[in-house]
Amino acid sequence: MKPRTLRTPSTLRTLRTGLVWLVYAFLYVPILVVIVYSFNDARYTTEWKGFTLKWYSALAANGPLVDAALNSLSVATLAATIATVLGTLAAICIRRYRFPGRKVLHGCIYVLTVSPDIVMGISLLIFFIAMGVQLGFWTLLAAHVTLALPFVTVTVLARLAEFDEQLIEAARDLGASEWRAFRHVLLPLAAPAVAAGWLLSFTLSMDDVLVSFFVTGPTFEVLPLRVYSMVRLGVKPDINALSAVMFTVTIVLVLLAQTLTRTRRK
Structure with a gap:
């Protein structure tokens, strides 16, 4: 009978570390390739022919693409801000108050x-x-607020679950x-979740395709739909x-949010 091999803590730690790096490689290697x-x-x-920055110059000179990016930024910023305010208030009401229909x-x-x-886009x-509203900027903004609002509420609710009500009473x-x-008490303690909700809402708005496809209308073009129409032919x-620029901006926003969170905790 062969003796059973015992796994040491160092071996388990190595396996966990290797698994984590495999997950990171699966997520980020395609982005790095782009x-x-x-x-x-x-x-x-299909092949590498040398280093150049001309595609960034071509990106800056692409008027329709830049306009679509600016449209997406304006909608995402407004939608994230409105959804964060409404979602935070909704989370506080659900957590701290009792009213009919709360559950x-x-x-x-x-x-x-x-x-x-x-389903949300078609609805x-x-x-x-049915309301006779012309599709365009305002319908897209309302749709993105509706899309992001529940995610903000759930994020802030998770933070408020750890909140001590005795602080408010004191x-x-x-x-x-x-x-x-x-x-001065509740909002500073919930600030990390509020910031996370804003970033999540901004991201959802920036990369949404399905909902935007149904509600944006022909007069207002956003970046995801513009990119989708361009990549269909290659x-x-x-x-x-553009992907590199957007990824860099995302990393900067995440680092900024973490820095603000650490500053508040100190």
């Missing part, structure tokens, strides 16, 4: 987080047509009004450059 080929002098990504509202929020985008399209006992207790080098 970034590398954004500096490729070849027009097609139904709580359940509906979780249902929206798992609802398919195509919003039917609603806007502030009220010391003479603070409901608004001052919210402003990925061009300026698209690689």
